[in-house]
Amino acid sequence: SQQGEEDPQALSIQEGENATMNCSYKTSINNLQWYRQNSGRGLVHLILIRSNEREKHSGRLRVTLDTSKKSSSLLITASRAADTASYFCAQNSGGSNYKLTFGKGTLLTVNP
């Protein structure tokens, strides 16, 4: 399986704290994407980082990519209770067959 891994599997923090989730993948990539899933609902795209980028920001989200280590991290700053969700990384390994390979996810709980 080419499925990546998120770390940690679960994370519980207090409102206002920062949350960091890590993702490791196995093959070379064109881009790596992060998605969010509220309990039992569909995934929503958060941010995409390309293989030639090292860091990207979007609002309270910061994503880093280290292609030499085949890893990425997602930082959510000043977390809110509404950030409680599962977060998945997904690798696009390119080619004409466009597919995403999802990791197993990190369940983030932000306590009020």
Place this chain on the structure above:
Amino acid sequence: DADVTQTPRNRITKTGKRIMLECSQTKGHDRMYWYRQDPGLGLRLIYYSFDVKDINKGEISDGYSVSRQAQAKFSLSLESAIPNQTALYFCATKGADEETQYFGPGTRLLVL
């Protein structure tokens, strides 16, 4: 109205029954995907389609079949349902010039 819809949202069926899950989209995307999600395993790709005449197997296609009736519709069938097909099923779409996928709300399937 939601851009990607799935019907039914919940389904209970018995072992050996044939069932169909349906996905419709109004985004005008040519690419459509079916995934299943199991607790702790993230999303795994079942089938994907780049247009009406182009259907491809994903990582876990055994026991499933699909039909792309039109650009906007992509159906997933379980020919003879078995209990280990109990899962949350998601449809997703992607435009040819885009890199992110858009997910439906999911169908929760229970096979008894």
